[in-house]
Amino acid sequence: MNRITATYDIESPVGVARAAQVLAGEQSTGTFTRLAAETDELRERSAARIEKIEITGSRPTPSLPSRKTGDSYERGLVTVSWSLDNFGTSLPTLLSTLAGNLFELAELSAIRLVEMQLPSAFATDHPGPQFGAPGTRDFMGGHQGPVIGTIIKPSVGLNPSETAALVKTLVEAGIDFIKDDELQANGPHCLFEERVKEVSRVINTHADQTGKKVMYAFNLTDEIDQMWRNLELLEAHGGTCAMVCISSVGLTGLRALRDRSPMTIHGHRAGWGIYSRSPNIGISFPVMQKLWRLAGADHLHVNGLANKFTESDDVIAASATSVQTPVAEGGSAHLAMPVYSSGQTVWQIDPARSLLGNDDFIFCAGGGILSHPSGAAAGVIALRQAADAARSGIDIKDYAKEHSELQGAVDTFPEKRITLQGQ
Amino acid sequence: MNRITATYDIESPVGVARAAQVLAGEQSTGTFTRLAAETDELRERSAARIEKIEITGSRPTPSLPSRKTGDSYERGLVTVSWSLDNFGTSLPTLLSTLAGNLFELAELSAIRLVEMQLPSAFATDHPGPQFGAPGTRDFMGGHQGPVIGTIIKPSVGLNPSETAALVKTLVEAGIDFIKDDELQANGPHCLFEERVKEVSRVINTHADQTGKKVMYAFNLTDEIDQMWRNLELLEAHGGTCAMVCISSVGLTGLRALRDRSPMTIHGHRAGWGIYSRSPNIGISFPVMQKLWRLAGADHLHVNGLANKFTESDDVIAASATSVQTPVAEGGSAHLAMPVYSSGQTVWQIDPARSLLGNDDFIFCAGGGILSHPSGAAAGVIALRQAADAARSGIDIKDYAKEHSELQGAVDTFPEKRITLQGQ
Numbered sequence: 001m002n003r004i005t006a007t008y009d010i011e012s013p014v015g016v017a018r019a020a021q022v023l024a025g026e027q028s029t030g031t032f033t034r035l036a037a038e039t040d041e042l043r044e045r046s047a048a049r050i051e052k053i054e055i056t057g058s059r060p061t062p063s064l065p066s067r068k069t070g071d072s073y074e075r076g077l078v079t080v081s082w083s084l085d086n087f088g089t090s091l092p093t094l095l096s097t098l099a100g101n102l103f104e105l106a107e108l109s110a111i112r113l114v115e116m117q118l119p120s121a122f123a124t125d126h127p128g129p130q131f132g133a134p135g136t137r138d139f140m141g142g143h144q145g146p147v148i149g150t151i152i153k154p155s156v157g158l159n160p161s162e163t164a165a166l167v168k169t170l171v172e173a174g175i176d177f178i179k180d181d182e183l184q185a186n187g188p189h190c191l192f193e194e195r196v197k198e199v200s201r202v203i204n205t206h207a208d209q210t211g212k213k214v215m216y217a218f219n220l221t222d223e224i225d226q227m228w229r230n231l232e233l234l235e236a237h238g239g240t241c242a243m244v245c246i247s248s249v250g251l252t253g254l255r256a257l258r259d260r261s262p263m264t265i266h267g268h269r270a271g272w273g274i275y276s277r278s279p280n281i282g283i284s285f286p287v288m289q290k291l292w293r294l295a296g297a298d299h300l301h302v303n304g305l306a307n308k309f310t311e312s313d314d315v316i317a318a319s320a321t322s323v324q325t326p327v328a329e330g331g332s333a334h335l336a337m338p339v340y341s342s343g344q345t346v347w348q349i350d351p352a353r354s355l356l357g358n359d360d361f362i363f364c365a366g367g368g369i370l371s372h373p374s375g376a377a378a379g380v381i382a383l384r385q386a387a388d389a390a391r392s393g394i395d396i397k398d399y400a401k402e403h404s405e406l407q408g409a410v411d412t413f414p415e416k417r418i419t420l421q422g423q
Numbered sequence: 424m425n426r427i428t429a430t431y432d433i434e435s436p437v438g439v440a441r442a443a444q445v446l447a448g449e450q451s452t453g454t455f456t457r458l459a460a461e462t463d464e465l466r467e468r469s470a471a472r473i474e475k476i477e478i479t480g481s482r483p484t485p486s487l488p489s490r491k492t493g494d495s496y497e498r499g500l501v502t503v504s505w506s507l508d509n510f511g512t513s514l515p516t517l518l519s520t521l522a523g524n525l526f527e528l529a530e531l532s533a534i535r536l537v538e539m540q541l542p543s544a545f546a547t548d549h550p551g552p553q554f555g556a557p558g559t560r561d562f563m564g565g566h567q568g569p570v571i572g573t574i575i576k577p578s579v580g581l582n583p584s585e586t587a588a589l590v591k592t593l594v595e596a597g598i599d600f601i602k603d604d605e606l607q608a609n610g611p612h613c614l615f616e617e618r619v620k621e622v623s624r625v626i627n628t629h630a631d632q633t634g635k636k637v638m639y640a641f642n643l644t645d646e647i648d649q650m651w652r653n654l655e656l657l658e659a660h661g662g663t664c665a666m667v668c669i670s671s672v673g674l675t676g677l678r679a680l681r682d683r684s685p686m687t688i689h690g691h692r693a694g695w696g697i698y699s700r701s702p703n704i705g706i707s708f709p710v711m712q713k714l715w716r717l718a719g720a721d722h723l724h725v726n727g728l729a730n731k732f733t734e735s736d737d738v739i740a741a742s743a744t745s746v747q748t749p750v751a752e753g754g755s756a757h758l759a760m761p762v763y764s765s766g767q768t769v770w771q772i773d774p775a776r777s778l779l780g781n782d783d784f785i786f787c788a789g790g791g792i793l794s795h796p797s798g799a800a801a802g803v804i805a806l807r808q809a810a811d812a813a814r815s816g817i818d819i820k821d822y823a824k825e826h827s828e829l830q831g832a833v834d835t836f837p838e839k840r841i842t843l844q845g846q
């Protein structure tokens with residue numbers, strides 16, 4: 001297979017079939033009216049091809065404002081393909097082509113990029129995640145089971161020594177993984193360099209004493225040159241994880257980080273709502289995460305089941321499993337670890353694990369650890385017990401009867417209802 | 424002024440005032456419930472502050488799907504401010520903060536970032552456009568008036584020598600500026616290096632013969648290292664303009680380019696529809712272009728009046744003027760040149776110039792040049808005559824009576840109706 005295919009959920013006042021032609025024209029030869037220089041051979045080689053059209057409905061008013069109006073607005077799924085010859089395997093140009101001007105076409109009153117299939121050349125030409133789940137476990141000294149993590153809160157305001165003091169509490173509670181907040185990178189009151197020094201001292205001392213190396217995801221989000229310097233600093237202090245806000249630095253920033261990183265890259269998706277929030281415009285996570293994995297992210301945030309934000313559980317399930325699905329139609333699978341977070345407690349571990357069928361995920365809880373009635377250490381133990389129960393196929397309420405920390409959590413945190421389609 | 428302010432157009436099932444508190448909490452201290460470590464001093468220093476709330480309406484159903492529902496959904500404008508102490512002048516962290524997780528809050532059924540004011544520290548700490556309009560004119564040998572440009576079409580499919588042949592026709596027609604298509608960067612059938620060599624030979628030969636150096640915006644969009652190599656190649660061939668698809672490379676990619684560019688940076692906004700298309704989610708262009716200018720774009724695409732896409736003329740007017748408005752509350756103004764394109768003919772020059780009040784813009788036309796009944800050269804001359812008429816305050820229909828090329832264009836291209844508020 002030598003073609004890239006993309007499926008769009010579109011709505012149009014001129015009908016889905018006609019709108020698909022306009023879309024394919026705009027995103028390849030670039031003109032719907034044939035120009036003099038546009039020979040048949042050129043068109044055959046370069047024109048985007050409409051592979052499939054499925055009409056799904058119609059409505060009397062447009063979902064998004066547009067210059068073009070009609071009597072009705074037909075909706076449907078359109079699959080379009082491009083030859084690798086158009087732009088090779090360049091990720092930025094893939095983005096310009098599959099997610100470029102087409103979002104502004106007047107013939108469309110809704111357009112979401114919902115699926116994308118890549119030929120194996122993409123898996124071959126891009127480095128992908130350097131470590132993934134196996135490398136993450138290695139950095140942690142051969143960690144077994146899901147990685148139980150937490151987040152530094154308050155998000156901003158703590159200085160480096162206050163941050164380190166909180167980290168000390170958390171590592172002593174037995175946590176596997178801690179991350180900076182996405183709002184905290186290199187603020188004047190919590191300079192990156194100072195934070196790295198203070199926090200690393202705590203992590204490394206704890207590792208020396210216990211043999212357990214807690215993974216700390218330092219948020220090094222910044223300009224390229226500075227991120228590279230930040231990586232060097234992290235490496236000098238035994239760092240094992242670099243966190244980056246992918247949308248804030250962009251795709252090439254992520255790749256530049258991957259090219260020089262000796263440690264795992266923790267991909268945060270702050271700003272993702274712009275892409276995900278509207279059913280009528282944007283890009284699905286299963287599409288976007290392929291680009292992020294090809295560019296080198298080892299861990300990718302996927303929100304959490306029964307989260308405090310807006311995505312439904314079905315969206316979370318699709319996002320989490322997508323990260324563990326081969327990135328292209330051949331070549332290296334380039335799998336990453338999904339990171340669950342947002343309002344997570346012992347109740348979400350079983351369903352989070354079930355939909356993956358393995359322990360290769362990071363499970364971040366804040367209040368779900370710190371609000372345990374017997375303290376943070378019991379909070380961490382309760383989450384591990386919940387993961388053990390999930391692995392053994394035992395209901396956590398039953399498992400809790402013989403595990404007091406889990407019982408404490410089950411009694412404390414309200415049961416969350418997870419609603420997955422077909423369950 | 425030591426604070427960054429942002430205005431959001433939000434809608435909420437819990438009321439605008441309450442939603443504003445949640446938003447401010449999520450994007451600063453990060454918890455609405457106060458944590459132990461969150462002292463009064465920390466809150467005073469770090470919490471985002473709600474500066475202003477203006478209720479604009481209410482509706483019975485949510486504009487975007489959300490987990491939280493209500494009896495009605497109140498809409499309003501909310502202005503929030505952050506201290507520079509939270510994150511300094513880092514552009515990526517500014518983006519994570521002002522346009523991060525808040526887009527996913529369940530308390531919001533619509534959220535658009537519509538305005539942003541930056542303290543002068545941003546203008547001081549960032550390089551901004553290196554050349555802007557004055558430098559662009561210098562590269563062109565002291566060009567006067569608006570820059571008349573065009574785009575290589577078909578977008579993809581031409582090989583380097585076919586591209587160069589088309590460029591020869593265009594430079595001989597007297598064009599000032601030519602740009603690659605955003606879909607054409609380094610495709611296998613039109614490798615960047617070959618295209619640069621072939622096209623530069625035409626541009627440089629024409630410059631030697633006529634003294635006029637046409638500016639060609641080579642689309643060097645790629646990974647960081649490759650963009651830097653592309654810059655070197657361009658410089659070696661006398662290049663004066665590097666085009667980049669900003670959303671495809673990301674903010675740090677743009678800045679990395681700026682740091683090493685000896686030539687103008689032409690910022691294309693492919694994919695902008697994701698941010699602009701929905702009234703209920705996204706970021707306004709006047710906000711985003713500030714980041715792009717601070718990161719170093721000299722030219723920024725703003726779509727065109729009466730364009731073939733979806734933005735209204737009022738949006739175009741706001742976008743174009745924003746690029747010529749000081750970027751922060753003090754310091755260097757860091758002005759860029761707006762680039763008009765999309766369905767542009769002689770009819771749009773006067774309104775495009777009027778709303779700026781100057782000639783510091785690039786005006787790109789495709790069919791508006793090539794479809795002139797007397798050929799491309801007459802097409803370019805007609806656009807210059809239209810610009811002369813605009814500068815002199817003469818209606819183009821009157822000016823056309825004594826300028827045959829303009830008359831040909833006026834007779835050929837249908838008059839476009841521009842509808843600007845208050846006109």
